[in-house]
Amino acid sequence: DTGVSQNPRHKITKRGQNVTFRCDPISEHNRLYWYRQTLGQGPEFLTYFQNEAQLEKSRLLSDRFSAERPKGSFSTLEIQRTEQGDSAMYLCASSLEIGAGVETQYFGPGTRLLVL
């Protein structure tokens, strides 16, 4: 399978615990995005990387959230001291440029987080 993969697919945790998700992008894609999607809403942008550099981080993202892409390949998203409001589907996407400054994204299956 050469698509975007995410692990784990499901995570249940207690409030206050830390969780970490992993995303493996399509190998030739240099951009990697994290989104959050809650029920009935469209994807909400969290952050993105170009290679190993984190170029943008949503101002809606609290300091409990951190993402890394240490070697420009896979990425991890960590949430510290989880809150019930963090319950959502966390989507990863990698992208290929299709025009100057424009790209199309390929999404992974997501990690569904439930904070009890």
Added chain:
Amino acid sequence: AQSVTQLGSHVSVSEGALVLLRCNYSSSVPPYLFWYVQYPNQGLQLLLKYTSAATLVKGINGFEAEFKKSETSFHLTKPSAHMSDAAEYFCAVSGDNDMRFGAGTRLTVKP
């Protein structure tokens, strides 16, 4: 900056009827526009994209969309709905190193 508005969070059609899902965009640069589909319990899939070539774009599963600059619209259509088209549809706009999604439209197809 870019933004997308999808008119109607829920659309219901009968099997065989025309599907029309509306999307209006705002963009400070010439936009590139996308429609994504999300089937129940599955991830997002790209349905079609507009990249400044032909204004009428054909996608998978018989869907197409027309870019109308004067109306800042990119509505998605399909002549005849099938039960398997029931899903959530998201419009997205890209440009200037940014990509934004609409809130989605849930399509229900009645037998």
